[in-house]
């Protein structure tokens with residue numbers, strides 16, 4: 615008997631994804647069906663005898679097919695949540711990671727404590743960092759830079775969606791190429807995966823997310839080196855440089871910072887206990 619109501623389609627979807635070795639099959643099937651029906655998670659259970667229309671069934675089947683092929687759920691439903699805010703996402707930008715919230719929380723605390731006024735986000739991607747900082751720090755002006763025109767388009771949309779468009783300047787720039795002023799804070803979650811590690815990433819990452827947002831060159835440090843060695847014209851004295859880093863990069867990025875005019879170099883761990891954020895003050 616083919617599925618007809620919510621309860622039956624949900625269990626059908628979970629089975630299909632489980633058979634395709636999708637580890638998060640249960641929550642994924644729920645999110646896909648919630649999106650098709652515009653239901654909350656509660657409604658999935660309180661309205662479980664609702665019979666899907668032909669249209670809804672077709673859309674759900676398409677979604678399941680994409681997920682079976684390892685497309686990340688966030689790209690399928692074209693949205694994701696970050697710092698309690700809603701973002702649009704598409705394959706031209708990385709999907710914002712929970713770990714990056716550690717970086718943004720660090721930045722927000724520091725901006726408030728030091729009364730910083732200006733922030734430059736290098737490689738803004740979906741705008742997750744720039745938009746969250748603008749949203750939670752209403753006295754701050756943010757510049758969001760990215761080399762990708764498509765990413766900037768997505769980031770602008772996300773700024774509008776969260777009502778901070780008027781406090782963010784977007785510039786197309788390869789790192790500092792088109793940056794013209796100095797900032798109190800420079801923040802970046804640059805590509806930091808070593809080139810030859812990319813092939814070992816999960817299929818849903820390496821086959822769908824933009825490699826240009828992940829690949830940090832042979833040693834994974836390409837962007838840290840570029841930013842650290844060129845930032846003197848763009849960072850105010852006593853300003854802060856904040857990076858997301860890979861779990862094994864704290865030592866090397868600290869060394870790069872200490873060779874330049876940086877002090878108070880500090881590493882912060884993520885919820886898994888891995889080094890994730892490095893902060894430093896420019897002297």
Ligand code: GLN
Pocket residue numbers: 711803804805806807819827828829
């Ligand atoms: N944390 C991301 C991942 O492991 C990488 C992000 C980045 O390179 N900036 O997929």
